[in-house]
Amino acid sequence: MADKNFIKRRYFLQVVKNNKSIATWKQPSPLECIVLCSSLVSCASTPNKEVSGESPYSLVWSDEFEGETLDSSKWEAQVQADNWNNELQYYTDRGENVSVEDGLLFLRAREEEYTGNQGTREYTSAQIRTKYLCDWTYGQFEIKAKLPNGAGLWPAIWMLPSQEEYGSWPSSGEIDIMENLGDISKTVYGTLHYADDAANAVQIGAEYTLLEGKFSDEFHIFRLDWDPDEIRWYVDNQLYFTDREWSAKEADYPAPFDKPFYLILNVAVGGDWPGDPNEETQFPQEMIVDYVRVSQE
Numbered sequence: 001m002a003d004k005n006f007i008k009r010r011y012f013l014q015v016v017k018n019n020k021s022i023a024t025w026k027q028p029s030p031l032e033c034i035v036l037c038s039s040l041v042s043c044a045s046t047p048n049k050e051v052s053g054e055s056p057y058s059l060v061w062s063d064e065f066e067g068e069t070l071d072s073s074k075w076e077a078q079v080q081a082d083n084w085n086n087e088l089q090y091y092t093d094r095g096e097n098v099s100v101e102d103g104l105l106f107l108r109a110r111e112e113e114y115t116g117n118q119g120t121r122e123y124t125s126a127q128i129r130t131k132y133l134c135d136w137t138y139g140q141f142e143i144k145a146k147l148p149n150g151a152g153l154w155p156a157i158w159m160l161p162s163q164e165e166y167g168s169w170p171s172s173g174e175i176d177i178m179e180n181l182g183d184i185s186k187t188v189y190g191t192l193h194y195a196d197d198a199a200n201a202v203q204i205g206a207e208y209t210l211l212e213g214k215f216s217d218e219f220h221i222f223r224l225d226w227d228p229d230e231i232r233w234y235v236d237n238q239l240y241f242t243d244r245e246w247s248a249k250e251a252d253y254p255a256p257f258d259k260p261f262y263l264i265l266n267v268a269v270g271g272d273w274p275g276d277p278n279e280e281t282q283f284p285q286e287m288i289v290d291y292v293r294v295s296q297e
Contacts, residue, residue: 055140055295056297057139057140057225057295057296057297058295058296058297059293059294059295060136060139060294060295060296061074061134061136061293061294062291062292062293062294063075063105063291063292064103064290064291065100065103065104065105065289065290065291066103067100068100069099069100070098070099070100070105070128073133074130074133074134075128075129075130075133076128076129076130076131076132076133077091077092077093077098077126077127077128078091078093078127078128078129079091079092079093079116080118080127081116081118081119081121082118083268083271085268085271085272085273086270086271086272087154087268087269087270087271088121088122088123088152088269088270088271088276088277089109089121089123089124089125089267089268089269089270090114090116090118090120090121090123090124090125091124091125091126091127091266092114092116092124092125092126093126094124096108096110096124097109097110097124097125097126098126098128103290104288104289104290105265105288105289106286106287106288106289107125107126107127107128107155107265107266107267107286107287107288107289108125108126108267108284108285108286109123109124109125109126109148109153109267109269109283109284109285109286110123110124110125110283110284111123111277111283111284112124123269123270123277123283125266125267125268125269126266126267127264127265127266127267127268128264128265128266129262129263129264129265130262130263130264131160131162131262131264133262134262135162135260135261135262136260136261136262136294136296137258137259137260137261138226138227138228138296138297139226139294139295139296139297140223140224140225140226140293140294140295140296141159141177141223141224141226141263141292141293141294142221142222142223142291142292142293142294142295143157143177143178143221143222143223143265143289143291143292143293144219144220144221144222144289144290144291145157145178145219145220145222145287145288145289145290146215146216146217146218146219146220146286146287146288147180147182147185147188147215147216147220147287148182148216148267148285148286148287149182149185149214149216149285150182150183150277150280150281150282150285151182151183151274151275151276151277151278151280151281152182152183152269152270152274152275152276152277152278152281153180153181153182153183153267153268153269153274153277153281153285154179154180154181154182154267154268154269154270154271154273154274155178155179155180155182155266155267155268155287156176156178156179156180156264156265156266156267156268157176157177157178157179157222157263157264157265158174158175158176158177158178158179158263158264159174159175159176159177159261159262159263159264160173160174160261160262160264161173161256161259161260161261162259162260162261162262163259163260165256165259166248166249166250166251166255166256166259167195167249169193170193170194170195170201170202170203171194171195171199171248171249171256172256172259173192173193173194173246173248173256173257173259173261174191174192174193174194175192175193175224175226175231175257175261176189176190176191176192176193176205177190177222177223177224177233178190178222179191180215181273181274182216182274182281182285183274185214185215185216186209186210186211186213186214186215187207187208187209187210187215188207188208188215188222188235189205189206189207189208190205190206190207190208190224190233190240190241191203191204191205192204192205192231192243192246192257194246194247194248194256194257195247195248195249196247196249197247197249198249199249202246202247204243204245204246205233205241205243206233206240206241208233208235208240208241219288219290220235220236221234221235221236221237222234222235223235223237226257228254228258229244229253229254230242230243230244231243231244231257263292263294265287265289265292267285267286267287
């Protein structure tokens, strides 16, 4: 009998007003569930192609990490301890935290005391971004990566607006291509953040769960297709979420997702969502990236 990988999907909508959250969840019908059956290959080796039809996109920017160091013409390795989510790490640009080796990018979280201009932290890690170097409005964003594993780890591939033309977060938007909680290593999340007409913070997205294997076992392809009136999320070229119904305060649709956004890749440690590492979390932990590719019509 052929081996089977079942991928579950769950959709969510959350609205936050006056620090109170109201969340509704929609489970997919059986017909919506994706079932991959193969006697020889896992879902990580699904061919790189569009789910339906020939791709309308052409490559405009990429990093295959073929050099010996991070390409400073494409990425900035941030150095900071400030963060939004009560995280525990100090991001550094040291080789211990961010390196390029054998055609791969390593973003490495370490348990170590580190003191910088913004104080002392008990963990270090890496966050790189394309801000001030390159940004895009619309396109296909494809990242092949293997994720870390362990409680308190929070790897992410995401996008922020280059200019906050519609106001401070979340009014100008945020696009989360992939987020993962290290102790829930079979699940990733794709999410949009924005503000509704009443300036309430809204997040809408979906989760994608492998019932066999972990995202830390092997490389997977995380992909976002961003069009003017539709944004689609994929894992290993399997579509799992589509959104067409975002909004912005005092701006017409498709605002705020009609302006240039830049890419961010990072591994956070701790924070409001994943919680702290525990005694079972082993360090160092790495998000390993094979490539980042951006294509446009």
